[in-house]
Structure formats: C-alpha cells, structure tokens
Amino acid sequence: MRQALFLSLLLLPGVATAAPTKPAAAPKPAQPVRAPSMDELFAQLKKAQSAEEAHPIEEKLAAMFRASGSASVDLLMSRAQAATAANDKVTARKLVDAVTAIAPGYAEGWRTRAEMENAAGDDTAALVSLQRAVLLSPRHFQALNQLGGMLEEYGDKSGALKLYRRALALDPQMEGANRHVKSLTQTVEGRDI
Numbered sequence: 001m002r003q004a005l006f007l008s009l010l011l012l013p014g015v016a017t018a019a020p021t022k023p024a025a026a027p028k029p030a031q032p033v034r035a036p037s038m039d040e041l042f043a044q045l046k047k048a049q050s051a052e053e054a055h056p057i058e059e060k061l062a063a064m065f066r067a068s069g070s071a072s073v074d075l076l077m078s079r080a081q082a083a084t085a086a087n088d089k090v091t092a093r094k095l096v097d098a099v100t101a102i103a104p105g106y107a108e109g110w111r112t113r114a115e116m117e118n119a120a121g122d123d124t125a126a127l128v129s130l131q132r133a134v135l136l137s138p139r140h141f142q143a144l145n146q147l148g149g150m151l152e153e154y155g156d157k158s159g160a161l162k163l164y165r166r167a168l169a170l171d172p173q174m175e176g177a178n179r180h181v182k183s184l185t186q187t188v189e190g191r192d193i
Helices: 002-011 038-047 051-066 071-085 089-102 107-119 123-136 141-153 157-170 177-189
Strands: none
Touching (some): 051 141, 107 123, 107 141
C-alpha cells in the first residue's frame, strides 16, 4: 500500500520533476559609505570651481578640525558654543581655557580661544593662540586666514601675505583671501612693469 501511494505520488504531474528549491540567498549587506579623508577633501577643495562648490567641502573640513577625539573636550566645546550663543562670554572663555589646558594639542581649541581673545581686545594673546593653532594644524586654512588678518592689521603686510597665500593654496576659493592677496601683493612686491 505504501508502495502504491509512493508510486502514485511520483506519477502526479510536477511532483516527480520538481527540483528541490534552494533557499533564497540572503541579500548582501550594504557596504558602509566611507567618509572621505582630510587629504581627499583638500584635493576636492583645490578642484572646486566656485565658492559655492567649495563651501560644503570647507564645512566638512571644519567639522574634521572641530573633532577632538575626546568626548570631554567635545562636551566642553559644545558648552562653550552654547555659552557664546547665550552671550555669556565669561563662561565660554572659562570653558575654552579648560579645553586648551586639558587638550593642548587640539588646534581648534586654540583657534576658538583666539577668537574670544580678539573679541575681548586682547590681540597679543589672540596672536599667540592663532600661532599655536597653525603650528598644531598647518592646514587649518581658517586659522591661517585669521592670523593673516591680524598681522595685516598690525602692519606686518609681508607676513600677512605669506599666510593668505598659504590659506589660498589649501582653499583657492576662500572668500576674501584673494582680495587680500591682490592688494598686499601690490603693496609688498610692487607692480609688474
């Protein structure tokens, strides 16, 4: 009886000829999108044809400069930014001073400190802080530009021109820097005959 049942099942259309089905292949997990490196972003920035094209790249680089690698430093910086937004300059300054004390190798802390010192009228301290930021991060085009601006204000036109040129070598579309270079080139190096 069992044999008859088995044979009848084999004779049914489709049963004997059906191939065993393979389980569906699991979809391949999506590869995570790799964020571009700082070197790749600087290469893109040099190729940018306009300030509008350069701006998002500048923002990504600025975010990389802000990244300290320390949750504590990032927290202090975000609190300093909030204090600045609330016009609490004293608290913001104390927080940034704490950042530079616990992370003296963090260039963005020094650049932020320089902005606060400059706003408070302490230009000497701002110059020192900006120089420190540039020494720690030689490709920090914002710090180079700011330091160039301060040197220009104090009459060191040759030094300012060098810093503006360094900033433009990194970010050829940097707003305002081209104008400063043209003006200072005529003043420092004279006009071509």
